[in-house]
Amino acid sequence: MKSFKTFSGIAAPLIRVNIDTDAIIPSREIKTVSKKGLSGGLFAEWRYLSLESRKESPDFILNQDPFKKASILVTGNNFGCGSSREHAVWALSEWGIRAIIAPSYGSIFYSNCIKNGILPIVMDGRVISSMSEFIKDNPEENRLTVNLIKNEVSYSNEVIETFVIQKQDKEFLINGLDQIEQTLQKNSIISEFETLHKKTNPWLNAS
């Protein structure tokens, strides 16, 4: 997993509430048993005039210049609600999104972001509105800078907004550690717990 600390990028305001993971990647765009090759299906229903021709809809923000090169998505509350499909995050990541800014997220989607190196930033709706105005003014020039070390998003030279993120999520994004390996280092305490736990709950071993 790519780790990151700070970066600047073009931000795309896609201000809609309750954007669900079916919209981020429709089920029919998940064609193989793989975490790769999914970016073509990102926002497929909104992005293409027709799914068959794959002709891009000029009205959809991510098809427009300079948003085609966006690495930050600015959006509405409850982003990523619905299905647990991690494909939504894999598709966003493969397309080039590295951070999302929204007032709130679907909870499974949020942890899927952390596991895949996408920073889900929580910000107040009013901040997002003024941020969007600033971006729309000159999207090419008015980039956002995300600083994960300082928990800051800055735009223009004057405005710096801070955000809150759990310490462990932050460390995980910065260091890009393999969580399975980390947990397996605790194998002895897991085993110790497991032995006792199964003694008190003998029905857990299904045969």
Added chain:
Amino acid sequence: MGSTLFEKIWDQHSICDLGDGNELIYIDRIFLHERTGSIALKSLEERKVPIRNPNQVFATIDHIVDTFPGRGDKTLMPSGSDFIRSLRASVKGTKIHFFDIDDLNQGIVHVVSPEQGIALPGITYICPDSHTCSLGALGTLAWGVGSTECEHALATNTLIKKKPKLMKIMVDGILPLGVTSKDIILHLISQHGADGAKDHAIEFMGSVVENLEIESRLTLCNMAVEFGATTGIIAPDNKTISYLEGKAFSPEEDFNKAKHYWSELKTDQDAIFDKTITIDCSNITPYVTWGTNPQQAIPISHSIPFVDQIKNKNEKESMIRALEYMGLEQGQSINNQKIDAAFIGSCTNSRISDLRSAAKILKDKKIADNIRAICVPGSSQVKKQAEEEGLDRIFKSAGFEWRESGCSMCFFAGGESFGENQRVISTTNRNFENRQGKSTRTHLASPMTVAASAIAGKISDAKSIGIEQ
């Protein structure tokens, strides 16, 4: 200070504190399906990471498999069979309990799980599927995860997790005849928003919940995720205990011990919740969604709100967009809106009691002309039971298609769909744009409402079309 049911199960599974509010939580059982389980297993195989306790892992085929009679590995969805074969290949030679397509116990993961006694009170349980919260109905601490977390649980039997905030929902009053747990949850979401329970685990309590049968409780908890909750849970009681007795993966020789433990498992009187919502069911009537999110729901007898009634700018835009997608007008009545199709199925409402309640309305009736109506039992066991009771004949003679079990048309994966601009009344859980097919217009409702609407050819309350419930 006492503890909540959630905290008791949580604490019992907490291996250690990892700091910053995170704990290492032991996961007792894991259920997989071909859609997202296949990639989790494949990914572990590629990394050569073994599954820690395969006998605590279960797998079924439900999402991509066709539901036509005589179905097999080949699917209408292009490449669908890859998912089926990948899952089958991964479980082969392992101790994972697998319900293959032709298994008598195959079915939708969240229908099979209670049916087989896989989800049990007091255990921790995950599945890479958002509707895993359904199993909270049995007093199981169950929640949906992504593939990466699923891999972590398969490899270590643990997850690193921060305890969510806790919400109590008191469901009191007297549930009127013909009103179901589907209507209760749609009512709740419509009143408090699709993120109304965000960051919270819900415990459903109160006299109405106590009176609900297990299958209705499963419907209630199923849509906790549509309410933005981490999960939902209901304390086990005598109904739970008798429901689980004799199930394949329920305790056998230890049943009495388990029973004793389960009956003690409840929230203490003086336990504290972060938030409480109280609802009185006495005035709830059957609900239906009019928009593209479960919060856009109203009683069938009400009219769609006016755009100007919505204060928030983003919500207002969402409403305009939803009305356009649904081909509806603000302020119009939803009752008697003409429909093109009716669907009974999904992990929300496809259990035997759901089928019985719909069949009661459909008996000796015919669906309206030009309506396509489909019933998909939630599991092969539900199908078998329904056929033994003759429900299949009622559905078929009313004009419904009678299918093999699976998730079917709850979502469009590239196989079957209802078609563009088709208006579908559906017992499923998500009315998202394009969820059931390109430009398909979904209205969520209870099985009774769907059955009554299929007969009338338009959205109808079972009561209003003169059917005695």
